[in-house]
Amino acid sequence: MDLVERAADLLMASRLTIALTGAGISVESGIPDFRSAGGLWTKYDPSEYATIEAFVSNPEKVWEMLREMGEVVGNAIPNRAHIGLGELERLGYLHFVITQNIDNLHQAGGSRNVIEYHGNASTLSCLSCGRHYRSSDKASQYPPRCECGNILKPDVIFFGEAIPSEALSRSYELAQTAQAVFVVGTSATVSPANTIPSTAKRGGATIIEINKERTHLTDTITDIFLQGSAGTIVDEILNAVKRESAGSNVRL
Numbered sequence: 001m002d003l004v005e006r007a008a009d010l011l012m013a014s015r016l017t018i019a020l021t022g023a024g025i026s027v028e029s030g031i032p033d034f035r036s037a038g039g040l041w042t043k044y045d046p047s048e049y050a051t052i053e054a055f056v057s058n059p060e061k062v063w064e065m066l067r068e069m070g071e072v073v074g075n076a077i078p079n080r081a082h083i084g085l086g087e088l089e090r091l092g093y094l095h096f097v098i099t100q101n102i103d104n105l106h107q108a109g110g111s112r113n114v115i116e117y118h119g120n121a122s123t124l125s126c127l128s129c130g131r132h133y134r135s136s137d138k139a140s141q142y143p144p145r146c147e148c149g150n151i152l153k154p155d156v157i158f159f160g161e162a163i164p165s166e167a168l169s170r171s172y173e174l175a176q177t178a179q180a181v182f183v184v185g186t187s188a189t190v191s192p193a194n195t196i197p198s199t200a201k202r203g204g205a206t207i208i209e210i211n212k213e214r215t216h217l218t219d220t221i222t223d224i225f226l227q228g229s230a231g232t233i234v235d236e237i238l239n240a241v242k243r244e245s246a247g248s249n250v251r252l
């Protein structure tokens with residue numbers, strides 16, 4: 001049995017399956033990841049553009065990067081990996097997606113149970129007076145300002161900020177009880193998101209890793225490593241699940 005079929009069998013036998021996704025799942029939608037060659041952090045130094053201190057001290061500079069990211073994300077559409085995870089959820093073989101991404105592509109790809117571990121770029125907040133806005137309401141203003149005059153911050157988690165407490169606790173709870181975890185398109189280098197696979201492993205979960213290259217998880221906790229592009233591999237797993245569930249009574 002090949003690895004894709006083994007992964008499909010695991011999904012069909014698992015009573016609670018979660019996915020942890022990273023920037024790699026959105027690369028085929030045209031959004032560069034952070035740490036691959038040509039990734040965002042090869043162009044912008046994260047210590048100058050991605051920490052909460054950097055934003056507070058020089059929001060105009062950080063908005064240079066945010067504006068470039070926003071234009072790329074704004075034009076992106078879900079790829080076969082997002083759509084495939086959405087279909088696996090619809091078929092009852094995937095229960096939650098915990099994403100480190102802020103691009104809304106899982107929701108656009110059909111996933112309904114999405115936990116946004118690093119927040120979301122569709123809303124903005126004023127660090128001075130606390131007002132909130134929809135990013136779309138400020139799209140014509142650069143950088144976007146609050147009515148109090150301060151430059152607004154997108155509701156994404158910068159280095160040095162806390163993970164939203166609901167996302168943190170719900171993800172930990174799911175990791176402890178999951179039977180299978182899909183780790184898709186993440187270098188698993190940023191904490192605490194990168195503790196989700198090891199927490200699940202300690203709870204007895206099987207780890208299925210999809211990545212175009214090996215990571216530090218691959219030779220430590222990964223049970224099934226599927227090397228290649230997320231879109232192709234998720235599609236192959238979805239098709240294997242559909243073939244096998246057509247052959248047996250479909251669990252819906």
Ligand code: APR
Pocket residue numbers: 021022023024025027028033034035036039100101118184185186187188189190210211212213215228229230231
């Ligand atoms: N298919 C599968 N995997 C891919 C693809 C692809 N098409 N393209 C890239 N990858 C893999 C890379 O090999 C890498 O292991 O996706 C991973 C992306 O890793 P990073 O760029 O580090 O992104 P991520 O893991 O999401 O970063 C985590 O770091 O900078 C912060 O907050 C930011 O959420 C981000 C966090």
